[in-house]
Amino acid sequence: MCQSSRPLTSAPSVIGQSAPRADALTKVTGEERYATDYYPENHLWAGIKRAAYPHARITSIDISQAKGMVGVVAVLTSKDVQGSNRLGIFEKDQPILADGIVRHYGEAVALVTAETKEILKQALAAIVVEYEPLAAVFDPQAAMSKESVILHPGRADGNVLLSDEISCGRGVEALADCEFTAEVSIEVNWQDHAFLETEAGVAWLEADGTIAMIASTQTPFRDRLELAEALKIPPTKFRVMAPYLGGAFGGKDGITVQGFLALAALHAGGRAVKMWYEREEHFLAGTKRHPAIMKYKLGCDQQGMLQALDCSILMDTGAYSAMGGEVLELAMEHAGGPYCIPNTRIKGAVVYTNNPIASAFRGFGVPQVAAGIEQAVDELAKTAGFDLLQFRLKNAVRRGSVTPTGVLLTQTVGLSECLKKVADHRLWRERELWQNSAPAFKRRGVGLAACYHAVGFGPVIPDYANAKLELAADGHIRVFAGVSDMGQGNAATYMQIVGHILFQGYDNMEIVLPDTACTLPSCSSSASRTTFTYGNAITGAADILKERILARALLLFSFQLLEQLNVQDLVLLPGRIVHQPSGREVPLQLIAGFMDESERIATYSYTCPVNKQVLPTGKKLRHHGYPHRVFSYAVQLVRLQVDTLTGEIEVCDLLNCIEAGSVLNPQVFEQQIQGGAAQGIGYALFEDFALKEGKIRTNDFSTYILPTAMDIPNMETVVVPLAEDDGPYGMKGAGEISIDGILSAIANGVAAIIGTRITQGTLTGEKILLALRQAGKEAVR
Amino acid sequence: MRVKFMLNGKQTIVDAPADRRVVDLLREDFGLIGVKECCGAGECGACTILVNGTSRLSCLMLAAQLEGVEVTTIEGVAPEGSFAIVQQAFIDCGAVQCGFCTPGMVLAVLDLLQRNPQPSSEEIREGLSGNLCRCTGYQKIVEAVQVAAALLKGRRA
C-alpha cells in the first residue's frame, strides 16, 4: 500500500521509481478537459440516424421533413460525401454514411446538425428511411458456407476476410504418436470496451479550409489519412487533437465520430459542431472484442513434453473488417501458448457477418486463444497425471526457443521465472487448504494460466515514433507527445523519461498532447507499444537536447571563467546547470536565451527492430504482423469460490506474476496490471454480451454488467524484471498481458471446482449452477 | 423557471426549464465540466454531485429539484480539509488512470467518509459500488480511501 502525503512534486523524476502521474492532479480536481468537455461557442449538435435492419438495401431516404425543421442546420447522406466514403485500415470497406446497403443494426445512414440536442433528436426521428430487407447471416460458421448471403460481393473469398494456416514440424501427424492427448472446444463471447467516456469530439472549419477537430482518439495521425481518402481532402487539411481520453482500450483505435464530425463541419457554415454518443449509441455503434470458436487437440509424450497441437480458430468480425485481419494474426501467432510444441497446425479464419463490428480490444485476440490453449493444457496435464504448474514449466519457452508458430525468441523470455515464483507463492502452495476450507454450500478452487503477448506491429508495418522536445524560452522543458494517452499514463511516463535524462521534475516540465499541427507523426496508442516505441524516441530526443544544452552552457561558463572547460564538469540540475569544480550555476532560462529555436527543439525518430525470420507458412499473415520479435510474459492465478445453491462465483484472490521487462514506474505498471486483470474478470464472469439476430440485447449499463468495486478482489502483482535490450530502459509492453490469462485461469478454476468444463461464453452463475447440477453437485453443503 | 440554490458555496439563481437535467445544467450552463456523464441512467456514478452533503446522481435530477439546496461539484469542494487529503491520496496511491470516473468517485468518497470515517475495505468497496471504473480495477482507489481515512483520523486526534 502506498504511504505518505506530499504535494505533487517537483522532485526530479527517476526511472524505476514509483511516482504519481503528472496528469493525476488536474484529473482529480475535475479541471482536465476531455473531448467531451469542449463546448465551442455557438456550436451545433450533430447526431446520426441509424439503421433499423441488420442487412438491407436502402430504397429511399426522405429528409425533407427533417430539413425543414426550425433549428436544423444540415441533413446529410452519403450523397454529400465527396470522396470514396470508405474507412478502414487495410480493407477500406466501411462507409461513413451508408450508400445503398446497411450491413449491421445501427449502421450510420444520415447525419444531422441542429441548434439543440432536443431539435436534433426530433429531426433524427423525422428522417424516413425505407429499406428492402436482405437475407442476413449472424453465425460465422454459416457465413463461410457456399450458400451464405455475401456481405461484400466481389471479394475472392466470399465472407472470409482472412484465413490462413500455420504449420510447423510434422504438423498434425505427430498427434498420432502422442502418449496422451486432450481435446477442448471453446467458444468465447464478445466484449464491449465500455470505457466511461463515450465517443465524442468537436470540429470546425478554419479560415484556411483546414478541418480542425478535438476528438477522443487513439490514432490522431492515422485518422487524418483515413479521413483524407474517404472525404477526398488532403491529409494536411486536417488537424486532429487528442486530449486525454476517458478510456479507450482499443475501442478508439481508428475512426469513431471523426468522419461524421468532419462532414458536419464542412456543412456548418463555419460553426463548430459537437458530437457525443449516449451510452446506448456507444453500444450500438462501437466496436467490440471478437468472439471466437476454437477447437484444440493437444498431445504430449510419456514424460509430459508437448509434442503436437492441432487447432482451429474462427472469429467473427461483423459487418466491416476494421482490425479483423490483425486480430486474427495475433490470435494465431499466440494460439499455441508460450510453450515449446514442435509439431503444430493452426488454422484460422475471420469472417464477415451482419453482427456488430469487432476490432481492437486490449489483448487483441490473445485472451481468446489463451482460453483455448490454457484449458487444453490443463486437461492434458490432468490426463497425463502431471502437476498443472510443473507441466507448464517443463514445456515453457525460454530465450532461444521456437514457439508453436515457429517464432524464434531472440529477446528476453521470463516465463520460467514467473512460473517458479508462482510455484513458491502461498496462494499456489496452499491450494489444497483453500479447496478444503469452503464454508457450507460453497466450493473452492484454484485456477492457473500462463501466457505471452507480442509487442508492436510485426515485420511489415513500420512501428515508428517521432519524438519532439523543447527547451522553452522560459527554461521549461516541453515534452511533445505524439501518441494519445487513453488513460494508461504514457504521457506521464514520457515526462518521467525526459526528467530522468535532463534531471528535471514535473514542475519544470510541461506536456503537449497529440496535435497533428505541432506534435510529430507517430503510430497509434496500441499493441503494447505505446511507451515502448515512443519511449525510445523520446530518449533519443532527450539525449540530443541534453548535449545541446550542455554545449551551450559550456561556452557560457568558459566566458565567465575564462578558461577551457570540460563538458564532463557540467551537471544538469532542476532548472539550472552547475559547473561542479567552480560551483557556478546558470539557470536553464539563460541557456535557452542563447539558443535559436531550431536548437531548442530536439527531435528523434525511432523505428522498432523487427523479427526478420522468413517463415514457410502463414504467408498471408505477414503484413498483419506475423512474426513478432519481443514478447511479455505472465502467469496468473485465481482463487475462486462458487455457491452451490446459486452458482454465484467470486474471485477471492488474484495473483499476477508478470515479466514485461524492467519497470519504469511501479505505480503506473501496477495500474496497468490491475486494470487489465479487472477487465479480464469482467470478460470471464460478468460481461455476458448478448445478440439476437445481429441486434444487441445488452445495450446499456443495466444489462451489460461491468464489475463494481465489490466484484473485484485485492490483487497481488509480482514482477520478474528482466531487462530487454530493445526497450527503453529495458522495458517491454505491459498494457495487454494482464488481461490475457484471466479468463483461462478462471475457467480452469471453475473446471477444477465442478469437474466439468463450461465451454461456451461468459461463465455466468446460471451456467455454473447448471453445470453443478449436471455434475450432481448442486446444493451440496 | 427560476431556481435559487447554493452552487459551490455561492448563492445562485438560474433561469432554466424545470425539467432540464441537472447534469446538463451544470455542464452546459455553468461550465462545470468536472461533472461527467457516462450513462445518463443512474448506473455509473460519473455524474455524482453532493446535494446537501449527500452523493446524488445529477443525470437523475431535474433543475427544479435544486430549489433551496446546496450543490457541491468537484470544482467546488473546498481545496483544503478532507478534500485535499482525499485528493492527495488519490494522486499518491495511483488511483487515477483515465480519470473519467475520478470526480464522481472522489465525491462518493467524501460522502462515505463523512458517514463512516473508518471504513473497512469491504465497507469502502460497498460505499463506492455505485461508481464504475473501467481502468483501475478499484484496488488503488480502495487504498487511497484507506490512506485518506487514516490521515483524517490522525487530524482529528
Next chain:
Amino acid sequence: MEVLFPRTLEELKELFVTYPDGRIIAGGTDLLVQLRKHGNKPSALFSVEHLEQLQHVEEKETEIFIGAGVTHQQLWELPIIKNYFPVLHDAVAVLGSPPIRHSGTLGGNLCTASPAGDTLPPLYVLGAKIAISGKTGKRCVPIAEFIQGPGCTMLEQGEFVTGIQIPLPAPQAFSAYYKVGKRKALAIAIASLAVMLEVNPDETVKNIKLAWGSVGPTVMVLPEVEAFLKGKVLSDEILSQAGKMASLGVKPIDDIRASAEYRQCLTANLLLRICRD
C-alpha cells in the same frame, strides 16, 4: 414538463385535478430512467420531496408507519428497522447502490411494482398494508392486493401512496432477505426470497412466511409451501422438499438476466439458506 412541489396532501390532490396526466416523482430513479427510454412525457411532475407527511416514520405500539417518501438510505439507518425488520433492512442494503439509495424511496419502489423490486418480498412477509389517499378519500390495503401485476398497482388516477404500515413482528421471529443478481452491487434481482420465521421451543416451525421476487409477474407467495413447512423441524432435507414444491409453484420467465429454468432452481435453493443461517 413542469415540476411542482406540493406541500400538503390537499395540494397534491389538487394538482392531480389540474394536470390529469401528471405523475409523482419521488427519488426519480425509476421514473426518469423510464422517461429517458420511452419518452412519453407527462405535462407535469409532482415532486413529493417537500411533502412532510410523506417523509416521516412513526412507531406505534403494534405497528410502524413509514412515509412513502422515506429513502432507502434513511430506512437502512433506522434502528427500529434494523432491530425489528431485518428482512427489510437486508433488502434496502442490497438495493441498487449508495447514490440510488440516497434518492430512491420506499414508495417509489412499491409503485414501480417491478417483480424484482427489492422491498416488495419483505413487505409481503411482514404483512404490510399500503395507505392510499386520493380525491375519493383514504384507504388502506394489503400489499398483495395493492400490487396487481408487473408495473401495475391498484392506484387510480389521482391516487397516491402516503405510506406503508407494518405490524411489529413477534420479538423472537427470524427474518432475512436473500438476493441473487448478476453482480454484488447495482444488481437487479434474478431471484430473491424474503423469509419470516417463528419456531416453537421444540424447534418446529410455528409460523413461516415466504415471498419470492423476480420469479413471476409479481412477488410470488406459495401458501402450500408454507403449510408444508409448518410444524416441521427445518433441515436441508425438508427445505429441499419444500424447494421442489416451490419451484413448481412459481411462474418465472426468460429475460436478458436469466432463464426461467435458472430462476426455478433458485426458487428452490434459496430456501436452503434458511438452515444455513
